[in-house]
Amino acid sequence: MAKKVLIIGAGGVGNVVVKKCAMMPEVFGDIMLASRTLSKCEKIASEVTTTRIQTAQVDADDPQNVVALIERFQPDIVINVALPYQDLPIMDACLATGVHYLDTANYEPKDVAKFEYSWQWAYHERFKERGIMALLGCGFDPGVTGVFTAYAAKHYFDELHYLDIIDCNAGNHGKAFATNFNPEINIREITQRGKYYENGQWVETDPLEIHKAIHYPEIGERESYLLFHEELESLVKNFPTLRRARFWMTFGQQYITHLMVLQNVGMTRIDPVMYKGVEVIPLEFLKAVLPEPASLGENYTGQTSIGCQIKGVKAGKERTYYVYNNCDHAETYTEVQAQAVSYTTGVPAAIGAALMLTHADWMKPGVYNTEEQNPDPFMALLNKHGLPWHEQIDIELPHTY
Ligand code: NDP
Numbered sequence: 570m571a572k573k574v575l576i577i578g579a580g581g582v583g584n585v586v587v588k589k590c591a592m593m594p595e596v597f598g599d600i601m602l603a604s605r606t607l608s609k610c611e612k613i614a615s616e617v618t619t620t621r622i623q624t625a626q627v628d629a630d631d632p633q634n635v636v637a638l639i640e641r642f643q644p645d646i647v648i649n650v651a652l653p654y655q656d657l658p659i660m661d662a663c664l665a666t667g668v669h670y671l672d673t674a675n676y677e678p679k680d681v682a683k684f685e686y687s688w689q690w691a692y693h694e695r696f697k698e699r700g701i702m703a704l705l706g707c708g709f710d711p712g713v714t715g716v717f718t719a720y721a722a723k724h725y726f727d728e729l730h731y732l733d734i735i736d737c738n739a740g741n742h743g744k745a746f747a748t749n750f751n752p753e754i755n756i757r758e759i760t761q762r763g764k765y766y767e768n769g770q771w772v773e774t775d776p777l778e779i780h781k782a783i784h785y786p787e788i789g790e791r792e793s794y795l796l797f798h799e800e801l802e803s804l805v806k807n808f809p810t811l812r813r814a815r816f817w818m819t820f821g822q823q824y825i826t827h828l829m830v831l832q833n834v835g836m837t838r839i840d841p842v843m844y845k846g847v848e849v850i851p852l853e854f855l856k857a858v859l860p861e862p863a864s865l866g867e868n869y870t871g872q873t874s875i876g877c878q879i880k881g882v883k884a885g886k887e888r889t890y891y892v893y894n895n896c897d898h899a900e901t902y903t904e905v906q907a908q909a910v911s912y913t914t915g916v917p918a919a920i921g922a923a924l925m926l927t928h929a930d931w932m933k934p935g936v937y938n939t940e941e942q943n944p945d946p947f948m949a950l951l952n953k954h955g956l957p958w959h960e961q962i963d964i965e966l967p968h969t970y
Pocket residue numbers: 577578579580581582583603604605606609627628629630650651652653655673674706707708709710711712749750751752754861862863910911913914
């Protein structure tokens with residue numbers, strides 16, 4: 570029987586999740602989109618012609634507000650694509666009402682630019698006892714990168730030793746400076762210290778200190794910067810044979826220059842500043858004047874390329890494996906009026922929720938990351954729902970080793 574899904578957050582990613590869920594009527598019979606600004610929900614709903622999308626206003630910082638909405642709509646699952654600050658209040662509301670949960674980014678407190686899974690993993694026993702499941706970080710990275718790694722471990726390796734996640738956006742949106750997902754979250758992520766895992770320890774770097782040119786399929790070489798990214802934390806825990814795990818992301822020189830200036834003048838600060846008698850947080854104000862991620866889609870050209878490069882052993886022999894997806898901004902705009910960064914996040918969220926509701930081995934009470942699930946049905950659905958992947962076995966991985 571088709572299920573009911575409540576999607577929270579009507580931004581760039583929420584737009585994709587709604588439209589992709591509407592394309593799976595056999596799984597999602599009833600869809601509600603709720604967010605802080607009702608008009609944004611209504612706009613997205615009006616663009617879906619095949620199914621009626623219900624809409625609602627919700628302040629997801631307040632668990633009681635979410636509980637009231639869940640009690641009214643009675644969903645089987647909540648897909649949280651609001652901001653990481655709302656993860657815990659929405660998980661609390663799911664616990665109170667006994668509803669499954671999925672998100673795409675791990676919790677971070679508003680007043681410290683620090684993201685880690687500890688806060689959400691702490692819900693494991695309570696979700697288990699309640700008989701409900703939470704799937705954490707089910708976008709592309711995190712999300713598909715965990716599925717890719719699990720797929721490699723299941724089919725190609727006895728032991729994983731080295732993992733490099735490489736994320737390239739070679740698109741051009743024609744704006745002098747804009748971020749591809751929520752600017753506040755994006756800038757907090759990039760301006761903090763870098764970190765990678767090596768020989769059982771975390772090694773810290775200055776922000777954007779380590780960088781090199783990496784080759785991306787169909788794109789070519791792009792300067793790529795080592796960042797800490799949340800899936801590294803769960804992947805080294807779930808694949809303890811890993812000796813090193815790193816994450817690389819491309820940035821153009823123009824982007825870095827803008828970011829440096831904004832940082833140097835204090836516009837990326839997250840502590841309050843008094844201005845004309847009112848407390849203002851510079852980064853929140855900056856978000857208000859930057860383009861919204863959802864608005865970048867039109868005229869965006871070029872591709873993204875995200876993948877996992879892995880080295881390890883199989884049957885006593887060294888082996889390399891590279892699995893990736895390339896996604897085209899203009900094609901995703903034609904399909905669902907979204908740029909590829911929103912698309913590559915929203916499609917996996919819809920797939921993850923569909924698997925939780927329909928696949929017996931995907932539904933287990935407790936709190937899990939994507940790599941703890943059977944990767945095979947997820948990989949099959951990526952091909953079916955617009956994110957085809959490619960693999961290269963035992964090829965040279967010259968740029969990351
Ligand atoms: P946007 O800023 O475009 O959208 C966020 C939406 O959440 C907005 O519509 C916003 O409402 C709404 N919102 C914010 N606060 C609340 C609240 N208290 N109650 C209800 N709604 C609220 O961001 P994106 O769509 O780009 O990103 C969404 C999420 O996806 C983020 O958590 C981001 O970190 C994550 N992400 C994950 C990726 C992955 O690969 N795993 C990649 C990219 C993003 P309003 O419009 O009123 O401000």
